[in-house]
Amino acid sequence: MNSHSHAALIIVGHGSTTNPDSSSPTHLHADSIRRRGLFREVACCFWKEEPNMREVYEMVDSDVIYIVPNFISEGYFCQQVLPRELRLDGPTTQRDGKTIHYCDPVGIHPNMTRLLLQRADEVAPHVPREQTSLVIVGHGTSLNENSTKAIQDQVALIRSGHYGFAEVIDAYMEEAPFVKDWATLTTAPNVVVVPFFIADGLHSFQDIPVLLGMREDVGAALSESGVFHQNPHQLQGRSIYYSGAIGTEPLMADVILDQVHDFDAKHQVQNPKGMPNDEVKSSLAYWLNSGLDEIGEILITTQPDGTYSLCHIADRGKDDLQVHHEAHDALFIARSDASGTFRPLHSAPTLNRGWRLDLADLDELRLALDFFYPAAIGMARALEQEKLTTVPLRDLLGRQTGMYRFVNTISDDQAHALIGRTCANTKCLRRILWPLTATQPMAGAAAPKTQPNHAPNAMPLLCIEACTHVVSAARKVARENYEAKEKEKAEAG
Ligand code: SF4
Structure with a gap:
């Protein structure tokens, strides 16, 4: 296979808000490819888990991005949902100085x-x-x-x-x-x-x-x-x-690579030469040097030899922690809470305690933080650079299809109330940056959630688009509206 050392690979999976096994193969194939060093960056994103398809672009620096759907067919998701969510306009999309190649899903490859x-x-x-x-x-x-x-x-x-x-x-x-x-x-x-x-x-x-x-x-x-x-x-x-x-099957990682190879051959892609950006990593190094040593529930300790140690903030100073040594271990530490319950929302304040993660360098640190808080470092950097794009709630609700196609019928007051309620129920540590519409800010019960909420020595956790919990809650309200109207109609006549 040609070298793609200049490019990022993004593997898109479905994910689940309830089943921890749904996203595991996608993460494992990504890890397998990452270890081979074929791409400059390898990231995953999901329809039902974090990071979502808007956030994942903030996780990669590379100007060339290959996207491979880890889906079984060319059906509804690959033809409609993924291009819409990833803002793709064909096999190759040029946007914001990036070249984004959209490969075929793994399931249709002859291998x-x-x-x-x-x-x-x-x-x-x-x-x-x-x-x-x-x-x-x-x-x-x-x-x-x-x-x-x-x-x-x-x-x-x-x-x-x-x-x-x-x-x-x-x-x-x-x-x-x-x-x-x-x-x-x-x-x-x-x-x-x-x-x-x-x-x-x-x-x-x-x-x-x-x-x-x-x-x-x-x-x-x-x-x-x-x-x-x-x-x-x-x-x-x-x-x-x-x-x-x-x-x-572990060999699915090779099928992902086969789809990239076939895309290059079919579309005669010429690999560019030149030095790629390293902006996310540079920002992380700068913040650490500036004294920022927390993110969410995590404490980052920079050791004198240039390595890093992470632990739960509440475990600061403890010496009886279980020690891990690979960035990929963060995926498993962050997966379940203390009771073993799946944590689909990584920014919920339910991170397990009792562990320490020792990491060799900044690359490993960045990767581990993306497992703990997907895309958080990239989003914080983009905000600082005034390049962060947020998605108004009405835009998000308006682009839903299938069983969610009616969610945008909720009133503005209902939207503010359900955001306040949903984000409070999850105790999510993120700060909402998106407005209701391009001209209307979030108000009412949702307004406090838009205020800065991180400590002075912490990197922020940001929310650039309402998550799947909000869309589900909006569907419930829209359904109640519909049922109330039907009842009114039946009573009237
Ligand atoms: S919508 Fe609310 S609960 Fe969901 S990620 Fe954003 S801040 Fe957290």
């Missing part, structure tokens, strides 16, 4: 076939293929017909490749052929089921086992259970081998 075969062999070792039905399972949706195409393409490739399976079929959760009909769709004594999903989220781990009859009820999330270790499952006179989602 996915290799991964599927490998996964099938791993889950059912020594089981003869000629006595095995391979079932590739997808979601199926009415939102976009392309969502099933990636799976049908893989089925066709494996069938035509004559890999020796008794049969290869596709099946879906929400459209025919249905997963729940697996016993009539297949004929071989062994059935290998591979979910064609990016992560072991709610569908692959909880819903599909129920549809297959392996479980009676939707069970606990992956991290609390072990269904993949119970193969084979004896059901309806057959042996079922159930695999983890294909997206958890």
